Amino acid sequence: MKRSRRVRPVKRKTASSQRKTKKTVKRKSSVNIKTRLMQSLIALIFVVDIVLVFFAVKQCSKPTETIIEEQVQAEQDMRIQIEVLNGCGVPGIAAKYTDFLRNNGIDVVKTDNYESFNVLKTVVIDRRGNWKKCKKIADAMGLPEDRILQEINEAYLLDASLIIGKDFRQLTSWNQVEN
Numbered sequence: 001m002k003r004s005r006r007v008r009p010v011k012r013k014t015a016s017s018q019r020k021t022k023k024t025v026k027r028k029s030s031v032n033i034k035t036r037l038m039q040s041l042i043a044l045i046f047v048v049d050i051v052l053v054f055f056a057v058k059q060c061s062k063p064t065e066t067i068i069e070e071q072v073q074a075e076q077d078m079r080i081q082i083e084v085l086n087g088c089g090v091p092g093i094a095a096k097y098t099d100f101l102r103n104n105g106i107d108v109v110k111t112d113n114y115e116s117f118n119v120l121k122t123v124v125i126d127r128r129g130n131w132k133k134c135k136k137i138a139d140a141m142g143l144p145e146d147r148i149l150q151e152i153n154e155a156y157l158l159d160a161s162l163i164i165g166k167d168f169r170q171l172t173s174w175n176q177v178e179n
Contacts, residue, residue, distance in 0.1 A: 080133045080159050083110035087119030087163040097141075097164055100177045104140045109158065119165040124148045127156040134160050142172030 084101065086094035098108045122143060126134045129152045137160055138148050168174060 078133075079107055080105075080136060081107045081109050081157070082137060082160045082162055083112065083158055084108050085112055085114040085161060085163045087114035087117060087122075088166040088168060089117030090168075093164055093168060096177050097162070097168075097173075100173060101137070101140060101162070106137060106140065114163050119163055121147065121167050122165040122171060123163050125161040125163065126150040126159075127153055127161060128159050130159055137162060140173060142174075 082101070084094045084098050094111045094113070098111045101108050122141065124134050124137050124141070124143060124147060126148060129150070131148070134148045135145065137143075138145065141162070
């Protein structure tokens with residue numbers, strides 16, 4: 001006997017069965033959106049931190065520059081520029097006092113003879129109106145404050161003029177100048 005082969009009928013796929021066999025596509029969940037927002041927030045905070053650190057470092061370095069500039073300005077303000085004039089007629093006395101004053105931190109920019117050699121008392125003439133600078137010169141020379149005269153003239157680029165008079169041997173600075 002022959003076996004009969006039975007043919008199975010082909011099943012047609014219905015619309016509902018086709019849906020089942022298709023791979024399911026996941027929709028983007030709200031968790032994924034929250035993750036993106038969190039990552040963006042972290043990145044923003046990181047950028048803000050970098051900017052803040054940059055400005056903090058910049059601000060911390062500014063005072064050092066400012067302090068240095070202030071120190072330089074203070075040194076320039078305290079630098080004393082004077083001329084030493086021989087008013088007594090003793091040869092070389094202005095040069096000796098120039099060396100003495102330079103050793104005491106006073107910038108002597110000119111050494112010369114005064115218009116006459118008849119000056120009896122050594123005096124400091126304030127040319128720019130800075131009493132402290134003239135007081136420092138007078139102290140270095142051993143002069144009392146009443147020997148500081150003011151003849152302010154803005155055209156002068158010097159702080160003061162020191163005119164050495166015939167009394168220079170009585171000054172307390174003479175012992176140091178002579179040696």
